Amino acid sequence: MKIRIGNISIGDGEPIAIQSMTNTPTFDVEKTVSQINDLERSGVDIVRVSVPDEKSARALKMIKGRISVPIVADIHFDYKLAILSIKMGADKIRINPGNIGADWKVRELAKAAKERNIPIRVGANSGSLPKDLEGYEKRYVAIAEAALREVRILENVGFEDIVVSVKSSDPLETIKSNEYIRKRVEYPIHIGVTEAGVYESAVISSSFALGYLLYEGIGDTIRVSIAGNPIREVIVARKLLSFLRLRKEPRVIACPSCARAVFDVEKIAHDVEDKLFELGKPVTFSVLGCYVNGIGEGKSADAGIAGIDGDRFVAFKNGKILGTYSMDDLYYIVEDLIKEV
Ligand code: SF4
Structure with missing residues (x-):
């Protein structure tokens, strides 16, 4: 299934897109634009920013006017912030509808996203599993099932412009969880190892998990999560895609x-x-x-x-x-x- 994020498409044979995330306060427009411009020069395709409050959501409008890559607003719990981010020009929203609360709130969010053709990324991380899934013997299944729950909530309100992600800090678990998800949904998948650590550990664990998955044909956008300067995430991701012959790079x-x-x-x-x-x-x-x-x-x-x-x-x-x-x-x-x- 193909999904559009701003000026790029992912899924269904489209080139694998490289994603990274800013670590500046999003409301600080100058710093955030400067970091996104640096990421653009490094070859990033999609940039995610945290939107923890209203001033960060409102800053998206000014940021959007000064960058050319699509921007993803990362929101926890607050559906109003998600809707405001859509109005301010976010090209994609990262939020779990299971955390929003009442059905009507999910419907409102889905309506706002649908009106502007904005996809929503849902998913699960090993560190934030719902209580009832925590006891699963196979944690990779629990992670994937938690993500599938989020998918179903959006599907139940008629929304299917979805990207899914399942992440663990354990690369093997990340692989198994993504294989499990791939067999069950056709939406594009964003892949990454979460909390991968400082440079060497992050590069090794991400190269292993993402390399294995991409070689199997799983994954439509990637993030090589590295603590510190996000520019390095993009360079490593480019090299990884090059070694997999998915891109021609220096x-x-x-x-x-x-x-x-x-x-x-x-x-x-x-x-x-x-x-x-x-x-x-x-x-x-x-x-x-x-x-x-x-x-x-x-x-x-x-x-x-x-x-x-x-x-x-x-x-x-x-x-x-x-x-x-x-x-x-x-x-x-x-x-x-x-x-x-
Ligand atoms: S190319 Fe020459 S310098 Fe380099 S490892 Fe081989 S023998 Fe040593």
Whole structure:
């Protein structure tokens, strides 16, 4: 099933969309717009913002006027805030109707969303299961069943513009829960590992769970949840999609380096990668610390360099050596190579 979120579509074979979330106070328009612009430059497709109060909901109108990616308003419990966010221009609402209360409130929210073609994301997290589902032996089933409950509430009021998400801080549980959901609903699924932790743990657990699910064909939008600067979430998500061949993105193949390396492989690989992402070029570039194996692993790259000695390196393009150059010119040559390919 295809769903429209602002100017993008998800589901039914559409490209997987990358989502991230701001960590600025939403009512602080300047800070929030600045962070969303940074996220846009990093390649985000959809941005979620918390809407804990009325001033945050009202800020959405000013924020919307200064960004071009779709914005999702994340709301807990308060259906009035959800309706206000829709009026202020939110492109999608994240709220669980099971927390809203009376049926008529759910109906009012569904009506407001329907009038403006705004989808609603519902779901469940391992950390906030309803009491009666907490005792389930298989927690992944409990998480999925909690999300299905939310889906049914919206369906019962005739609303089907739905995105579902089931998340756990345990990557295996996240996988199983999503597989369970996929067998039961056709709505697009947003996937992510919740509370994934600081950088290394977050990258490993998200790569495992999201990579596995996407490889199985499950997931229409993704978030790599990492504590701290959200820009890193987008970069990791782009790389993950690239490794899964779901996107063509910049890629640097770098040797691990050893005693034969004649330059700082890690630094140069980082610099090249930054440059490729800055230029937005889906180029594969190889950085090899020495020439002992010729251009070896670099043959499959679009271009690359390999050290000869402390003073010289070779540059190659499409598997062919272009020449030997002085280390003093390394960055000029790298930039030229990137531009050429
Ligand atoms: S390419 Fe050279 S420097 Fe890099 S790991 Fe291999 S032998 Fe070592």
